[in-house]
Amino acid sequence: MRIYDDIQLDYCDVLLRPKRSTLASRSEVIVEREYTFKWCPRSLTATGIVAANMATTGTFEIAKEMQKLRLMSALHKHYTAQELLQFLKDNAQAFGNNDLLFVSSGVSDADYEKLKQVMASKLINNICVDVANGYSPYLINYIRKIRKDFPQALIMAGNVVTGDMCEDLILNGADIVKVGIGPGSVCTTRKLTGVGRPQFSTVIECADAAHGVGGMICADGGCTVPGDVCKSLCAGADFVMLGGLLAGHTESGGEMCTKSFQTGEVEMIDDKTCAMRIEEKQYKKFYGMSSEYAQDKHYGGMKKYRASEGKVVEIPFRGPIEHTLLAILGGIRSCMTYIGAKRLKDMPKCATFYRVNRQLNTIFGND
Incomplete structure (x- = not known):
């Protein structure tokens, strides 16, 4: 048994230090970046925000909105091959290509067969291999297999939280390693298993390790506000994957429901009758x-040998996702002007952090 007793930090434990800057306006910063990869021979120009490959956020509808702003999406695993192929064909006609999309895959034989069918179409060349425990030897073997079968592909794989495993995945064929175990808003892995690591420290270590062997990382989970995305990019993340921030919108998956509340106000029904006003919220x-x-919805039920490591929440309906995406991009631009970073790639070079006990004044709520 061993204990690492150095301090481990989350996004809420730090704030960025502002610096003297020559940037006079947010409009001067460049939020797109040209990415080149260790194994994939293609380059990619994008802002490194990725919609998570969850059934509620890795949707076709969100992908369309993300692409309009040069943002990326990892489509969830539960679309059929036929659904994916039809969407990819239509999307390529609308946007010219599918370069900002990932097709997601597990590591089972059925996942591989579906992946082969989709990749054979030549409509997409980006793969996101997603397993809960990236320390399994099955993941390394699967990465080797698909790198051999699809040598031109851009491969993102995870999830892990340590530098050594980032290096292993990259050296065995991954271009991008997805990092984060348990930081997500609807993930209960830490509660159930006791396994995980604070996300800010995860990003710092994994980015350093990945960059050292020519790879990149995607910080997956833990961003609750646009400022967390900025901190992640400043900590060295090349890509940041978002789930909860993109949930609850018109384009998001998930069932809609309506609830009724008493507002505390009284309304007159007639001259003699009054009642509490009822308000409905979606x-x-x-x-x-x-x-x-x-598990019940997508896999036919929970297997007896496993336990639930996630929860279900109902998010107040947020309307169209465009407003949220613009707020995230606006936060990144503003952050860049505060720290003097003209290019997205410069953010880690320009970043200095304060360790803090509190980052927000919540006297009037958390909004």
């Missing part, structure tokens, strides 16, 4: 992909 379901709800 909500959308958002759930972790290892939750019992997801």
Whole structure:
């Protein structure tokens, strides 16, 4: 048994230090970046925000909105091959290509057969291999297999939280390693298993390790506000994957429901009768992909040998996702002007952090 007693930090434990800057306006910063990869021979120009490959956020509808702003999406695993192929064909006609999309895959034989069918179409060349425990030897073997079969592909794989495993995945064929175990808003892995690591420290270590062997990382989970995305990019993340921030919108998956509340106000029904005013609010379901709800919905039920590692929440309906995406991009631009980073790639070079005990004044709520 061993204990690492150095301090481990989350996004809420730090704030960025502002610096003297020559940037006079947010409009001067460049939020797109040209990415080149260790194994994939293609380059890619994008802002490194990725919609998570959850059933509620890795949807076709969100993908369309993300692409309009040069943002990326990892389509969830539960679309059929036929559904994916039809969407990819239509999407390529609308946007010219599918370069900002990932097709997601597990590591089973059935996942591989579906992946082969989709990749054979030549409509997409980006793969996201997604397993809960990236330390399994099955993941390394699967990465080797698909790198051999699809040498031109851009491969993202995870999830892990340590530098050594980032290096292993990259050296065995991954271009991008997805990092984060348990930081997601509807993930209960830490609660159920006791396994995980604070996400800010995860990003710092994994980015350093990945960059050292020519790879990149995607920080997956833990961003609750646009400022967390900025901190992640400043900590060294090349890509940041978002779930909860993109849930609850018109384009998000999940069932819509309506709830009634008493407002505390009284309204007159007639001259002699009054009643409490009732207000209706709309909500959308958002759930972790290892939750019992997801297992029942997508896998035919929870297997007896496993437990639920996710939860189901109902998020107040947020309307169209465009407003949220613009707020995230606006936060990144503003952050860049505060720290003096003209290019997205410069953010880690320009970043200095304060360790803090509190980052927000919540006297009037958390909004």
